[in-house]
Amino acid sequence: MKIIKNIGLLIFMLGLFIFTLSTFLGEFTPTKDIIKQSLSEQQYENIGIQVEGALGNKTYLSPIPISSTFAKIYNSANNELKAKQQWDKVMWDSPQVAVFQLIKSSSTGIYMHYEWLIFLLTFGLSILGSLMYILPDVILLGSPGIKNNKIFQSSATNRGWIGWVSFVYLVLFYIILYFFPALLTNQILIVNPISMAISGNASSQWFLYGFIYCTIMSVMAVRMFIKYRHSNYQLLRTGTVLFFQIAFAFLIPEILMRFNLPYMDFKNAWPLDYDFFFEWNINGLIASGNIGLFMFVWGVIFSLLIIPTFTYFYGKRWYCSWVCGCGGLAETLGDPYRQLSDKSEKAWKIERYLIHSVLVLAIIMTGATLYTYFTGSSQFIGISTYDIQKSYGFLIGAVFSGIIGTGFYPILGNRVWCRFGCPLAAYMGLIQRFKSRFRITTNGGQCISCGNCSTYCEMGIDVRWYAQRGQNIVRSSCVGCGVCSSVCPRGVLNLENKEENGRFGKPTDLDDNGLIISNT
Amino acid sequence: MKHIAIIGNGISGITAARNIRKSSNHKITIISAETEYFFSRTALMYIYMGHLKFEHTKPYEDHFWKKNKLELKKGLVKDIDFTKNRLYFDGGNVLDYDELILATGSKPNKFGWPGQDLTGVQGFYSYQDLEKVEAYSKNIRHAVIVGGGLIGVEMAEMFISRNISVTLLVREKSFWNIVLPEQESALINKHIRSHHVDLRLETELKEITDDGNGRVKSITTTTGEEILCNFVGLTVGVHPNISFLKSTPIEMNKGILVNEYLETNLPNVYAIGDCAEHRLPPKGRKAIEQVWYTGKIMGEVVAQTICNNKTSYRPGIWFNSAKFFDIEYQTYGFVNATRSEDEDEIYWEHQGGMKCVHIIFSKTQHTIMGINTFGIRMRHEVFDKWLRETKTIEFVLRNLKEANFDPEFFTRHEEEIINVFNAKFPDNGIVATMKKIN
Structure with missing residues (x-):
């Protein structure tokens, strides 16, 4: 069994290696025609001749030189235009985005002709290897139950060198994905046939990302199903979160595009879905007739009515650990890192400042967006609405939720974004804290302060602090993953929806009858 | 303001210190030779297994102690002069106190086997x-x-x-x-x-x-x-860690003898937790109980007494829990190893061999005396109440759903357990109430 695991690990590493290496390989011949077709009219007018001169009809064996040569030409042309103050000619896209289409169209090598073979060598090997690594645990872990053995003795899960290497890899991946998509051209080409089959469109970096996301979640969900096979709660929520990711976040939007309908993730909610009220989205939906109108109304009702109502009845867990895509990745890929969240009071303080600031920012940005939409004025209290949107998208949408949120899994734990940044989590958290039937009940005086609950709380809640004084846990950040209850060796914690009254519980205390065991 | 010295920073000593601090301004010094900060002894196994690191076993952050003016002193008390109210430390230091709480815990037993002191x-x-x-x-x-x-x-x-x-x-x-x-x-x-x-x-x-x-x-x-x-x-097993008191006038048997107020024979000296031996243990309880929560209760009780609210030790209905590899165990009330004349029982075991429930009740009155559950979590509050109110086995079984504390979506076995009872008492068969639990 151990041997199968080790071979699996090697196969996985090989698949990942080929996937990564793809950035540096390929064969690209940018012909004059391709250059003309790939650049926008304005770009072609500004730099077309220079690009043709530098790149035209040569063959490159990696996308990197094309990308860097192009960026050089692009930037110097732009600087010249700016110096001459020819503002109408200045190109505002990033050169990395502008060159993406050019590189993609000029690919002629194996990535163009043997996609399926390369798919098997990358995704295929990685999936096969991972499953070979994960499946033997059915036998190796012994009878069902919590098996957190060696977590703090392993370099991967205790911020050892494997943790740091994973961290660097993930962060680099997100930086490339968001800001240098041209470097992922080959990988995007690998999944092109799949994209064509689902949506009828050529794949983009976002299709690639969605596909990787679903694949990782599926494989790591298998791990969850084995690890927590004694808990129906964990099995069910892992199943639903996987279903919502694959069906709602990935397949349905792609299929909608096949029918020329607007891209819509029906389970995404404002303010996590921060561009829902952006002009292009509203206009796009309205332009699509009744179905678009339905999508718009659904988005509004979902965010403003369904989200708070369900949160009142079940706590925010119904979304964060049963439906949400970010939560889905955190609960599958992120599960091995949950113990790394910071439990200190200080971290709690930072969390409250940060997450509520993001919520306020999201509300201000949406307010500005709607103000601009209805008044037509591009300025909101003296600041350009476009700049507000762009900064939010960059800082919160890309850097915080992606690079920090996922990239930092191996260092700061798996819910960094959900805990410190997600405005939807903040919004539901306020409801959960002040008006909800959800709580984690502490079972009388059974707590022995061992600390498993706090350690394995991915949100960094010091669960033990409440449990050891016999008090219920009502915290805005709790996503109801249920792992505190699973890891408790004494059956102390239980997630419950009950009457609002007395949900905080009273700490156990002394009276004339001795110890009072009461928490309602 | 008195100076209260506490020897031992386990759950008993720390609970006493925290509760004295809650209701007084006394100077408090907590002494331990084991570790600088309080940690949960029950979690040591998880450190070895890699589930936790030592820092995770500390129930309070390190800044907690200073913030609450609880002085921590690392050192081994070698001797106590009870007439001078003075502690003598290994290394020569002394510390004077006004009141002393002994919470020195236990030591593992060794029964004189040849080779018992070898390495390993x-x-x-x-x-x-x-x-x-x-x-x-x-x-x-x-x-x-x-x-x-x-x-x-x-x-x-x-x-x-x-x-x-x-x-x-x-x-x-x-x-x-x-x-x-x-x-x-x-x-x-x-x-x-x-x-x-x-x-x-x-x-x-x-x-x-x-x-x-x-x-x-x-x-x-x-x-x-x-x-x-x-x-x-x-x-x-373990025995009270009291050998350093051998030549002092404090009265001891296996442990330090205390009355219901946890007072020793010496004025202003108390003993709590594993090292205390009750002269008159509460009914049905042992004189020395090495249990986490009784240590905690003794800490709460002694704090009340020291803060001028003289309180006797009444631990309430017995309960406990443990875990054997993957099987959790909880017990409420008394389930003895063997049945006495006036006890009756029902026992249900799941076919998988990982779950069982054993309820003991009086033969004549049918009032419940205790329950053991393995692999099923029960609600402490509910069984505490039922045992206090001496509910009948019929009542308990009818309402068993209310006592279940398993996570949502777990398989429930109330009906199977009731069937065991019905098979044993076919004349007064019972049906579970479908009362909505809320």
Whole structure:
């Protein structure tokens, strides 16, 4: 069994290696025609001749030189235009985005002709290897139950060198994905046939990302199903979160595009879905007739009515650990890192400042967006609405939720974004804290302060602090993953929806009858 | 303002300190030779297994103590002069107090076996014990654990988690059967064996053999068998850690004798937790109870008394819990190992052998006396109430759903348990109420 695991690990590493290496390989011949077709009219007018001169009809064996040569030409042309103050000619896209289409169209090598073979060598090997690594645990872990053995003795899960290497890899991946998509051209080409089959469109970096996301979640969900096979709660929520990711976040939007309908993730909610009220989205939906109108109304009702109502009845867990895509990745890929969240009071303080600031920012940005939409004025209290949107998208949408949120899994734990940044989590958290039937009940005086609950709380809640004084846990950040209850060796914690009254519980205390065991 | 010194920073001493601080401004010094900060002793096994790091076992952050003006002093008290109210430390320091709380905990038992002081032979109680287990179990292949109690099975689990094979020697016919009824004991025997522990029942340790370098080489059992091993865990119970008080006027038996207010025979000196022995234990309770929550209650009680609200120790309805590898165990009220004349019982076991429920009730009145549950969590609050109010077995079974504390979506077994009762008492069959639990 151990041997199968080790071979699996090697196969996985090989698949990942080929996937990564793809950035540096390929064969690209940018012909004059391709250059003309790939650049926008304005770009072609500004730099077309220079690009043709530098790149035209040569063959490159990696996308990197094309990308860097192009960026050089692009930037110097732009600087010249700016110096001459020819503002109408200045190109505002990033050169990395502008060159993406050019590189993609000029690919002629194996990535163009043997996609399926390369798919098997990358995704295929990685999936096969991972499953070979994960499946033997059915036998190796012994009878069902919590098996957190060696977590703090392993370099991967205790911020050892494997943790740091994973961290660097993930962060680099997100930086490339968001800001240098041209470097992922080959990988995007690998999944092109799949994209064509689902949506009828050529794949983009976002299709690639969605596909990787679903694949990782599926494989790591298998791990969850084995690890927590004694808990129906964990099995069910892992199943639903996987279903919502694959069906709602990935397949349905792609299929909608096949029918020329607007891209819509029906389970995404404002303010996590921060561009829902952006002009292009509203206009796009309205332009699509009744179905678009339905999508718009659904988005509004979902965010403003369904989200708070369900949160009142079940706590925010119904979304964060049963439906949400970010939560889905955190609960599958992120599960091995949950113990790394910071439990200190200080971290709690930072969390409250940060997450509520993001919520306020999201509300201000949406307010500005709607103000601009209805008044037509591009300025909101003296600041350009476009700049507000762009900064939010960059800082919160890309850097915080992606690079920090996922990239930092191996260092700061798996819910960094959900805990410190997600405005939807903040919004539901306020409801959960002040008006909800959800709580984690502490079972009388059974707590022995061992600390498993706090350690394995991915949100960094010091669960033990409440449990050891016999008090219920009502915290805005709790996503109801249920792992505190699973890891408790004494059956102390239980997630419950009950009457609002007395949900905080009273700490156990002394009276004339001795110890009072009461928490309602 | 008085100066209160507390010897011992375990759960009892720390609970006393926190509760004194809550209702007074006294100067409080907590003394320990074990660790600088309070940690949860029950979690030591999880450090060894890699579930936790030592820092995770500390229930309060390090800044907590200063913030609450609780002085921590690391040092070993060698002697106490009760007439001068003075503590003498190893190394020569002294500390004067106005009131003294002794919360010194326990030490593992050793029964004079030949070779019991060899390297690689030890009990498992303190942080230092953990360090020693860590050091002496590096790269070893086989360990023998002596004693069929809770710590023995914990130690077995620890070694199994590191792929060290284990032989567990148990004196009794079946695991922990001085506490557990035979059915539960049999279920745990099976479960322990399913984890590949070589469980030897009715087998005792005779001697431990030296490998020539002062380290254990093997053990010999009372049946004469020699078992090669690199480590021996001695988990045959604990005794109060009070030997340093031997030549003082404090009255002691096995532990430090205390009355219902936890007062010793000396004025302004109290004893709580594992080291205290009750002169008049509460009904049905033992004079010395080495249990986490009773230590906690004693800490709360003594704090009240010291803060001028004289309070007697009444631990309430007995309860406890433990975990045997993958099987959680909870008990409420009294479930003795054997049935007395006036007790009746129902026992249900799940076909998987990982769950069972055992309820004891009075033969004549049908009032419940206690319940053991394995693999099913019960609500402490509910059973505490039912036992206080001496509910009947019929009432308990009808309302059993209300007491269930398993997570959502777990398989429920109330009906099967009721069927066991109905089969035994076919004349007064009961049906569970479908009362909505809210």
